[in-house]
Amino acid sequence: MNDFTNCPQLYKYRAIDQLPEPPSVDAERGKLIHAVLEDLFEERSEKRTLDTALDLLPAAWKRQCETQPELAQLVLDQKEWIDRASALLANYFELEQPHTFESTYRELHLEKNVSEEIYLHGYVDRLDIAPTGEVRIVDYKTGKSPKPGWEEKALFQLRVYALLYWQNQGVLPRLLKLIYLGDRKVIESSPTEAQLKSAEKILTNIGQEILTAIETMHFPTKKSRLCDWCFFKTICPAHN
Ligand code: SF4
Structure with missing residues (x-):
């Protein structure tokens, strides 16, 4: 629904034509952090600390790479990748104290x-x-x-x-x-x-x-700043 609101043509490429798109760094980083935070709440309350989250990070990243081997091409500097993910997890602990409540x-x-x-x-x-x-x-x-x-x-x-x-x-x-x-x-x-x-x-x-x-079968294009991030820009009629 978001895609359609942003640009009906983008919606068509994704939802109707189901054209493949390469993984994006931001989306994959988001997936990784979500996986770690999901795992964190499986721990007992006293173990929901930043240290535990950082310990969970490598295993979550390994799982992600196993299901998407193409990530090896996307993330060339593993240390920088893990450092950035660690910084985001540290930010999380500034915003919530997960040991103080139970998630359902x-x-x-x-x-x-x-x-x-x-x-x-x-x-x-x-x-x-x-x-x-x-x-x-x-x-x-x-x-x-x-x-x-x-x-x-x-x-x-x-x-x-x-x-x-x-x-x-x-x-x-x-x-x-x-x-x-x-x-x-x-x-x-x-x-x-x-x-x-x-x-x-x-x-x-x-x-x-x-x-x-x-x-x-009418999916108009809608040009906006999002076009600069759109993978389909090279085939989109609005830009050709
Ligand atoms: S490049 Fe822009 S106008 Fe074309 S499909 Fe993508 S978002 Fe829509």
Whole structure:
């Protein structure tokens, strides 16, 4: 949905044509940090320390390389790679003290049939249910936090998760938390029913736009700064 909103043609390349893309350094770094933080919460509370996270890092990276041998071409300087990942993990421990609370779910899969034609699903990095029953949805970002004024856009993803959880479990999450390890910032928001209903309306509209684009096979290009990072720029009609 994000791809379609950014550029329908990009969505077509990825979701319809399913063209292969090389792995990206940022995405792979994100995967690695997510894997380590997931493993960290499998440890007993007193072991959830930075030292443990740093100990878990090499094994997580080894697993990642085993499933994607092409990463050997992407990461040439292993020491620099591990150092940067270690710095991000150190940033995490400045923002949360994972030994002080229990996490209920990691990589929780949420799904729903929005309509007969639209199926929506996603994976929540972490969902914590307090002993009092309050629910917190957490998402880790390895990049930097958005510029002032862009926080609402960033929160949309978590509002979608909150909507799915609310509709499936009947509990309105109390807090949404975006953790930006790149610049050690946190964005928090308490979702309201009105916000989640508005998110549902936006999702349904985007879903309908996607269905119309598929029916008419019309996926317009949308030039923006994102084009500089788009792997398909060399074949995109907007640039040729
Ligand atoms: S290069 Fe830009 S316009 Fe073309 S597909 Fe990619 S994002 Fe869309």
